[in-house]
Amino acid sequence: MKEKTTQNQSNTNLPIGIFDSGVGGLTVYRALHERLPNEKFIYLGDTARVPYGTKSLATVERYAIENSSFLASHGIKLLVVACNTASALALPKIREKIGVEVVGVIGPGARKAVEITKVNENPKISVIATEATVSSNAYADSIREASKEAEILQNACPLFVPLAEEGWTAEDETFSIAKKYLQKVIEFAPNTLVLGCTHYPILRDVIQQTIGENVRLIDSGEATAEEVEQLLKDKGLANTEQISYNRKRHLCDDLDHFYVTDAAERFAKVAERFLGVKPSKLEAVEVFEVSK
Secondary structure (H helix, E strand, O other): OHHHHHHHHHHOOOOEEEEEOOOOOHHHHHHHHHHOOOOOEEEEEOOOOOOOOOOOHHHHHHHHHHHHHHHHHOOOOEEEEOOHHHHHHOHHHHHHHOOOEEEEOHHHHHHHHHHHHOOOOOOEEEEEEOHHHHHHOHHHHHHHHHOOOOEEEEEEOOOHHHHHHHOOOOOHHHHHHHHHHOHHHHHHOOOEEEEOOOOHHHHHHHHHHHHOOOOEEEEHHHHHHHHHHHHHHHOOOOOOOOOOOOHHHOOOOOOOEEEEOOOHHHHHHHHHHHHOOOOOOEEEOOOOOOOO
16 A cells, blocks of 8 residues: 555646547647646647548547557656547547547536536437537437436537637628527527536637526536545645646647647647637657557
């Protein structure tokens, strides 16, 4: 028992690894950073092979293992799979290969939605996501695991991804597209709406205004950050060293390292749109050989 405690104490200063197929996972990074300002992060965006949603199960698993192995090789204490597709399809394989705790974004988002809706007599949960995530039924399956009573409606909103990356958060066209996509959701009248794609929190205001203030939005990134915080406490891995400045206000600072597999300049530009600042440490890397 003493050995385990000593090991945990030595691991508390290690960073948390995050990977995504591209830039969308930056919203998960932001949620983690804001909730856990004492922690350091290593982020990998697999921008050379995005999108994952059109790939086969075997390919997604291979990409996810390569990304996870790359981050593990840099010494992490916990891995967050910010990609919804990889969370839906590859978590078991990642856990087989990586010797650290692994957290996806789908389970936390689903559980948070159930937690909030269970006070209602007829709980109704809607999920908006990419076509691949909706087709996988990963959110619906996770919601049903947590609640047998909840009614579920899923809806794909593929154009929300490019709109978020372009920073079109207040244009008339964006509201028009949102109204078309969310019409079925409005008719369904859910208690909660899960933002089942990491890009969607960028359009949160548009989505909220379109569906009405009475519907609670669930950001899967924020729900994941909550569960990661609890997991760090439970495993004795939380970093207890205090940062010398208010780190909540310092996204992308020198304590966090960002890697991409392609298009670093575009990543930095989109990161600035998503987070308000470019990463201080950003490198282009190859991850394909790491898992071999």
